[in-house]
Amino acid sequence: MEFWKLFKTKHCTTKLVAATKEAALEEITDLLIEAGALSAALRGETLKSLLEREKIGSTGVGSNVAVPHVKVRGLDRAIFSLAIHPAGLAWVAVDSQPVHVVFTVLRPEKSGDAHDPERHLEILHWIARLSRDPDFRAFAMRVKTKAELVGLLEEKSAV
């Protein structure tokens, strides 16, 4: 599967500027709304899900990566975003390191034609495999444009 295609260029950014992880999640949510991927009507529900998820436990999975991954009531299909915070952000990550790479996954509450749990696991597997790749992380932190970022995903998918 070419999972990199799920990360539309306009859903990604190399320029997160938020000063806290809560603000970063808001910045990513607003990016998805501006890109037309997420309905503005779901902004509140999306932020609530993302922030509640962080309260359960930080999504900072280590190696400078966070994977906020939540169900959003009212969403009819999964949305994927990759965002880079060049300066790094405190995320209470498992290894206490700052987070530079944020894979955000919003998914519908229920399984259906637009959401298959097994395929979803495969996507998470792909994200985890990429995240463990030091080359991917190093290049992702250095790219200047979102097109280069998605190009990196494509390139790493071919390996």
Added chain:
Amino acid sequence: MSDIVLAVRVPNPAGLHARPCQAIAQIAQRHQASVRIGCDGVEADGRSILELMTLCAPCEATLTIRAHGPDAAELVQRIAALVADGFGEMT
């Protein structure tokens, strides 16, 4: 000291996604024993969320929990109970 090994089925529909991986890793990190989780011929360090996510274990998959160390038995039991409970996602 021998390994403590237990197999347990994944009952929750979403399988071993990110949050369950985090829950396993949190338990593992609170114990001295090392633990590896296996599924379908692949093994991961139980303390690493990213490694656990690579297991890609769906609902009904069987996880093999293998721990080694002074509190290995307790660690295996705690992880097994978490999995058997569907990571709290069954209600």
